[in-house]
Amino acid sequence: MRAVLFLIFTVCLVLPGFVLGRDPSKIAETNSPDGKYALSATMENETTLLIEFKNKSGKTVGKITVSDFDGNDRRSGITALWKADASAVALNIDRGANISDCRVAANAKGSWVELPLPKEPVQKVRKAGNTQGGKAMDHLSAQSWLPGQRLAVSYTGNNGTEYGLVFQLVRGWKQHLEYQQTITVKGASSEPRVVNELPCTFHVFAGETEGAADGAGVTAQFKNPSGLAIDEHGNVDVADRTNQTLRRISPSGETETIAGTAGEHGTADGAGKAARFWYPQGLAIDEHGNVYVADTSAKSVRKVTPNGQVSTLAGGFKYPTAVAVNHEGDVFVTDSSNHVIQKIAHDGKVSVLAGKPGESGAKNGHGEEARFHFPNGIAIGADGALYVVEHSSIRKIDGKGNVTTFAGSLEEEGRNDGTGAAARFWGLTAIAADARGNLYVADHELKNLRRISRSGVVQTMRTAEHNDLPLQNPMAIAVDARGRVFVADQNTSTILLVEPVDISETTAK
Known part of the structure; x- marks a missing residue:
């Protein structure tokens, strides 16, 4: 039908x-x-x-x-x-x-x-x-x-x-x-925005025009890139959503396709180009170099080994948008349309970690007492806790399953920087964490990036000239061991490299 x-x-x-x-x-x-x-x-x-x-x-x-x-x-x-x-x-x-x-x-x-x-x-x-x-x-x-x-x-x-x-x-x-x-526009906000600036430098790391070509730097092409993850060697993996492929950008900027075939979607497992994805989005990489893919329309989480072998790790999700993996090999999934956070244990068992399937809301609490509303992104912080982004808030799930609001508001949108509950977000799509406890989020409505310190201080990442970064629709974010931030801009089909001016201070020793 x-x-x-x-x-x-x-x-x-x-x-x-x-x-x-x-x-x-x-x-x-x-x-x-x-x-x-x-x-x-x-x-x-x-x-x-x-x-x-x-x-x-x-x-x-x-x-x-x-x-x-x-x-x-x-x-x-x-x-x-x-x-x-x-x-x-x-x-x-x-x-x-x-x-x-x-x-x-x-x-x-x-x-x-x-x-x-x-x-x-x-x-x-x-x-x-x-x-x-x-x-x-x-x-x-x-x-x-x-x-x-x-x-x-x-x-x-x-x-x-x-x-x-x-x-x-x-x-x-x-x-x-x-x-x-x-x-x-009548009724448009004209209030000054409170900005706690974090000056940054930026340049295009890969991509410039829409397409599917592999290549060096801006000669490579993407089509609505929607997921990013970085391995221990500095390779940047990209979920190339509309191309239905998994791409890899080397530290020198060379892009290659490691799994899937451009323009062909599906659910088939297999090696390299024989595998099929169906609008892949969030990515995560474990300590062994395995890549985990939130395959949204396939309603599953896929696993890609270092040699390009693709398998289905777990299925039956409603609309998985993001994944994170811990040192034990447990994979955590934002099952967005189900309004829950699910856990795939290293033995393959799937369970609901927080929220109640099918019940949307804005409530903190323990386990199934908590409520989420279309959670979009997930990351594991330096403290071992899970951090989840929704539309206007960053939620924290500790090791005991307690859900709290780390920054932003469950009820109110906004533009202001601040600390913890005083900060406001408008359309969060992705989150990443560095080794020093900082979090980085992409806000597609405000078309900006924010950094949140371990203590909850929110800063807007801007150019050295105090202008907002040239973003149209940031959909994915990742940070490497050096503190450099990579962003997938879906509308321009580019991967941006953003370096905070205090990068030496945020880099893990």
Whole structure:
């Protein structure tokens, strides 16, 4: 049976996505304002979404195909914005992993045709936002219809300023880029941000353009890298999510593919290119060089030996996003859509360490008394405790299974640095730990990196010129034995190397 996705009618806001696989009896379609057309969205296969326009008799009168759509990602979904006279519709399509498309279609005498939006101007506007206050939104959206058949497509920057492109729909149903304008969003935050700066230097370590090529430095290509781990030799392993592969970058910057085949997903175990992954994400490496992979859509944790042999360590998870491994070989998993932290013991036994399966919440406590809400990342600190990131908080799980909030708030988002509960985060996606007790987190909503000391002091990692780092969507983070921080930026398909100015002080002796 093919899973069907809800389409939600909206006025202007981009709503959260919806997970595929709903009860077929609850399938809903969105009708045009005049009631003559309906939209439906169906997964044609594991990665392709088909959007269909149907008339009253049920005949398909238009189609839009969306590739690389991860229906198992809770963030995936569609919002629709119809023009009042039903002559056109704009769709904001969240493909999962915070990757979005804006697609526009117009009614051409009873048939619906897609309008190709001018990508280059959109990309330029998308990079125009800055990071001084307000909420960051890392996707374009169809914001509102304007008089005269105009469509405003916008990007909202972190300072609450909306950068808009306005398109004129002209005869022949082709778009014309009329003008660019800047609009101040009503109600946007203008309060000054409290920043405890940590100056850093940075450069691109690998990757520059989207693709699947191996190579040196920026000649290598990635496609939505979403997981990082570093071995004892300084090799940086990358979960290349949309390429469905595991990549390795040597200390000199040479990238090679060590498992999986680009563009081919699946669950097959095997050696090297014979193995298949299905949207791999979080990574961890043990003392023997084995790599553990949170294989999200395969709902499993995979193990890759140093010689490239891939096996399935454990399955049956709902949506595993991150893994961590301790000295004993126990693997800990953030089972995100299950809202729990699971443990795979070194003997292969799987158990729930903290939280209760299927019950979301924001509560500290012991073991199953605690509640999580889509935990995203996990790391083992220098103190041996587990640290888990959710949307706006960092949780700590001690050796006895007690869950507490180490930094941030379970209820409140924000931008400010501070100590412990005084700090605020907005969209944490990943966490890493160094040997001195520091934690490093990636915040994709604020598009920044933060360092948290052993005592809970939070600092924002910035350039030596006091600017935020050039990040668009940081999805993974790792730190090596020298204290250097590596970041996977999903939107730019690059791996950044960030070095704090006090790196000599944070490096383990």
